Amino acid sequence: MTSFSLNTNQIKTFDEDGYLVVKGLFSKEETDKLYRTAVENSVMQKNAMDLNDQSGKKTKLSLWFTPGDDVFGYLIRSERMVNSVWQLLAQESPVCHFHTKLMQKEPKVGGAWEWHQDYGYWYKNQFIFPDQLMSVMIALTAANKENGCLQVIKGSHKMGRVNHGFAGEQVGADMEMVNHALKTMELVYCEIEPGDALFFHSNLMHRSEANLSDHPRWSLISCYNSQSNIAYAETSTSWRVPVSVVPDRALLEWDASSFGDADFLKKENDPALKTTGWESEVKTT
Template sequence: MKLTEEQIAQYQKDGYLLVKGFCSQKETNKLYKVALEDEAMSKNAMDLNDQSGMKTKLSLWFKPGNDVFGYLTRSEKMVNAVGQLLEGEAPVCHFHSKLMQKEPKVGGAWEWHQDYGYWYKNQFMFPDQLMSVMVALTEANKQNGCLQVIRGSHKLGRVNHGFAGEQVGADMVMVENALKTMDLVYCEIDPGDALFFHSNLLHRSAANLSEKPRWSIISCFNSQSNIAYSETSTAWKEALDPIPDEAILNWEADSLSQADFLKKENDPALKDTGWE
């Protein structure tokens, strides 16, 4: 896969890029099946309360393995697209991946934030060399709490962040001013679609009050030239060796039981540093 010049320009202008059908229906079905059935996902899920007390649930791990999600992370189409969008020419590295699990009626909100609002605590130097890619495993719409973004807000630079419930939330005065200045976009997407977004893009998602789940896999990437001075994992500096896209469907895959999952108590972003 190779992004067009128009797609790259759109990402640079808006701070995000939607690629329809990034994963085929068969690939998406397999990813979702593993997400549901691999016990490692549920055993290592973390609950984070939003400001209303509703819970968001995610499972987060660092090094991509020989499991189906590792194959997606290391696929040629993923690594090539990320490499075109990250600043600089350094090799692409995988920081972490997370399975987002918003269950019907009970799945909580994610408050307004920038990913770099979290990753600043890892002391990454250059936000232009960090990005996230969300692949929808189920339909995402306004009813089940799809991602909302403020178009162009990545150009604000890092906004101050504090705590919002158990989450890290952006300064709401700046958020409200950004909403007066730039467009709010609801990213309603179908299973298999991929949303690439900049680490400084302001985004949130509402609680899932619908009858249907909203699940997605989000892989976060870093340029090898971007140093993290306060991160204990090493995945962020290990260059990815791309593998054929066909691996997702055709290669034998391991369970995620060996993955290096993050425990809630070890997340530096959730610790009070004194400057929040």
């Protein structure tokens, strides 16, 4: 069976708009398995961190650098994910995994994310080329206007890096530049269903509202880097290690009983989190 591949029009859309939605990249059976594991396994909850927005509402997230031999690692390392990222980054060098976040926006209390660019955060890590960094959001539950789906400013990746500072416990973009961008470019609400993938450039301006609905909004956001893109001030090592790709079928074949205590989530086991401090890493990642 041939691995999933993006077509020419999809690649062109990403280059022009700074983002691309691929419907149904993962099946309902796959996303159900991911969501069930995330909700039912206590290790995920124990290693989640609260992050406040400017109003005090909280978003929970779990963060890790090295993808393992588990249901989340198999999604991150799957042929369809890695091949799609490789096509969009348009580099000959291998794809590396920087980090992944499990975003947990609960009903009524899930906080907002302020306007920002991911490279506004990662610039401090001294990655040289923003065009060789990108993120992929996989919806585990439906994301819509009511529960605070991602909003993007279409084409804003062409602005280059905008200055960022703290907004509550988050890093936010210079609002004067954001307002100029909103006058110039289109605001898009990226409403997606479980299993849909949202690929976006590291300089795309994006935000999300608080979840004031009665339904949770959970998603995985995996960040990838071309191996040729050196990060001169990043203490983790995953960003320079080529992803060990697994077949697309691996996710469904994974045995939930093997999840164990999920060592990959424990901050004391990761030198990047151990040296920088878990809280500061979350605030700037």
